[in-house]
Amino acid sequence: MNHSTEVAAQFGRNLARCRKRAGLSQEELGYRAGLHRTAIGLLERGARTPKVDTIVRLAGAVSVPVGDLLAGFKWTPGHVEVVEGRFEVAEPQQTP
Numbered sequence: 001m002n003h004s005t006e007v008a009a010q011f012g013r014n015l016a017r018c019r020k021r022a023g024l025s026q027e028e029l030g031y032r033a034g035l036h037r038t039a040i041g042l043l044e045r046g047a048r049t050p051k052v053d054t055i056v057r058l059a060g061a062v063s064v065p066v067g068d069l070l071a072g073f074k075w076t077p078g079h080v081e082v083v084e085g086r087f088e089v090a091e092p093q094q095t096p
Contacts, residue, residue, distance in 0.1 A: 006089045010073060011049065012045055018062045019062055025037075026044070033058050
């Protein structure tokens, strides 16, 4: 799995967890965030990576801080010695 795919998958897990805690369907979340329900499904499956404005809208729609949707991400910066930066994604947490 490449970095982009891992990031999208982690974001999707976070979004689904927050949506379910809020007691919302994908359709209701889409309505609240101004997105189509199919966009919510794509995000939750990790098939799409959201833009910043979409993350903010989704966080507001499920009444959580933006950080809750970004839980489990860590960026390691690159170095002058031409070492690329990289994302680290925490193992999926079990949903209670």
